[in-house]
Amino acid sequence: MTATIFWQLVLGFGAISLVSVGGGIAVLPEMHRLVVEVHGWMSDADFARRFALAQAAPGPNVLVVGLFGWHVGGVPGMLTATLAMTLPTSFMAFGFSRLRARLAGRFWLRVVERGLVPIAVGLIGASGLILAQGTATGWLPALVTAASAVFVWRTDFSPLWVLGAGAIVGLAFL
Amino acid sequence: MTDAPPRPVPTLADLFLTYGKIGLIGFGGINAWARRVLVEEKRWLTDQEYAETLGLGQVLPGPNALNAAIMVGDRFHGTAGAIAAPGAMFGGPLVLLAGLAMFYDAYGEVPVVKAVLAGVAAAAAGMVLGTAAKMTQKLKPPPTLLAVGLCALVAAGLLRVPLPYVVLGLAPFGIAAAWRVLRAK
Numbered sequence: 537m538t539a540t541i542f543w544q545l546v547l548g549f550g551a552i553s554l555v556s557v558g559g560g561i562a563v564l565p566e567m568h569r570l571v572v573e574v575h576g577w578m579s580d581a582d583f584a585r586r587f588a589l590a591q592a593a594p595g596p597n598v599l600v601v602g603l604f605g606w607h608v609g610g611v612p613g614m615l616t617a618t619l620a621m622t623l624p625t626s627f628m629a630f631g632f633s634r635l636r637a638r639l640a641g642r643f644w645l646r647v648v649e650r651g652l653v654p655i656a657v658g659l660i661g662a663s664g665l666i667l668a669q670g671t672a673t674g675w676l677p678a679l680v681t682a683a684s685a686v687f688v689w690r691t692d693f694s695p696l697w698v699l700g701a702g703a704i705v706g707l708a709f710l
Numbered sequence: 711m712t713d714a715p716p717r718p719v720p721t722l723a724d725l726f727l728t729y730g731k732i733g734l735i736g737f738g739g740i741n742a743w744a745r746r747v748l749v750e751e752k753r754w755l756t757d758q759e760y761a762e763t764l765g766l767g768q769v770l771p772g773p774n775a776l777n778a779a780i781m782v783g784d785r786f787h788g789t790a791g792a793i794a795a796p797g798a799m800f801g802g803p804l805v806l807l808a809g810l811a812m813f814y815d816a817y818g819e820v821p822v823v824k825a826v827l828a829g830v831a832a833a834a835a836g837m838v839l840g841t842a843a844k845m846t847q848k849l850k851p852p853p854t855l856l857a858v859g860l861c862a863l864v865a866a867g868l869l870r871v872p873l874p875y876v877v878l879g880l881a882p883f884g885i886a887a888a889w890r891v892l893r894a895k
Binding site for chain 1: 733734735736737738739740741742743746750751758761762764765766767768769770771772773774775776777780781784785789792796799800802803804806807808810811814822825826827828829830831832833834835836837838839840841842843844845846847849851855856858859860861862863865866867868870872873874876877878880881884885886887888889891892
């Protein structure tokens with residue numbers, strides 16, 4: 537990895553991270569602009585392939601930036617891009633966490649915290665819907681999704697059971 | 711809170727190992743799994759506490775799961791916790807992802823792996839949806855807050871409104887609704 541690419545990764549993903557309100561995936565269009573349009577590091581198809589792999593693998597969705605970095609700079613590129621995307625906002629979150637502890641119990645803070653809860657839950661539901669729209673390529677995967685949703689909602693068994701069942705169904709029929 | 715048994719407090723090693731596990735099983739995204747492990751399995755947080763932390767993580771810039779992990783880590787073990795929790799959550803999956811990417815570049819898509827991942831992804835999508843339903847049921851939001859949540863669901867999940875608009879646009883309504891609810895108490 538050259539020094540130029542290092543700084544392009546640091547500045548590019550660092551800037552994107554600062555506007556990523558709502559989550560890392562909210563800024564996917566900006567990432568596309570950076571790695572495909574501005575720098576021409578990869579094709580559209582490569583971009584889509586990397587994104588699909590990061591979605592299929594476990595872990596934070598934002599790790600896709602690690603794959604973008606890996607594409608242009610190997611392991612150092614992967615670490616550079618991931619840290620550029622996560623470190624600046626981490627300091628902010630840490631500072632906020634300290635502030636929150638100091639203001640704990642204040643009426644207005646409790647109001648803000650409670651007011652943001654439905655957005656957090658609504659967005660988990662929304663990400664489920666978006667994932668389901670992507671995976672429901674036929675009636676069988678759609679059935680797996682529906683059964684899994686009911687299982688997780690209505691029982692306290694580990695969701696790993698449904699992931700295992702999904703893997704078996706995938707192996708047998710997809 | 712009048713929970714019958716006192717809630718356990720994790721050691722730093724617990725925090726690290728647990729977040730490592732959350733990262734590695736986090737198919738379909740971290741948040742639903744973090745709730746499952748932190749609230750149901752470990753009982754370190756209540757549903758309300760987890761949802762509040764995640765909500766704050768969403769309005770702050772940066773990956774929301776990361777912001778939430780920093781706040782949870784800081785809550786239990788200060789600076790060390792704020793490094794251990796997100797470090798473990800990112801470290802494991804990053805190594806795994808690098809391995810997968812190398813494998814893909816060397817061998818291309820293997821049909822069997824692709825089929826298994828498709829099945830897992832379909833189940834993970836359901837798991838995320840089921841988690842949203844379960845959280846709603848446990849949190850029992852009053853109608854106004856429920857309406858805000860449904861707006862977020864429809865705007866982001868069906869209309870595909872960009873997330874910053876959803877979060878910043880709905881936050882004032884959520885806060886106003888919470889103000890009315892808490893003031894009435």
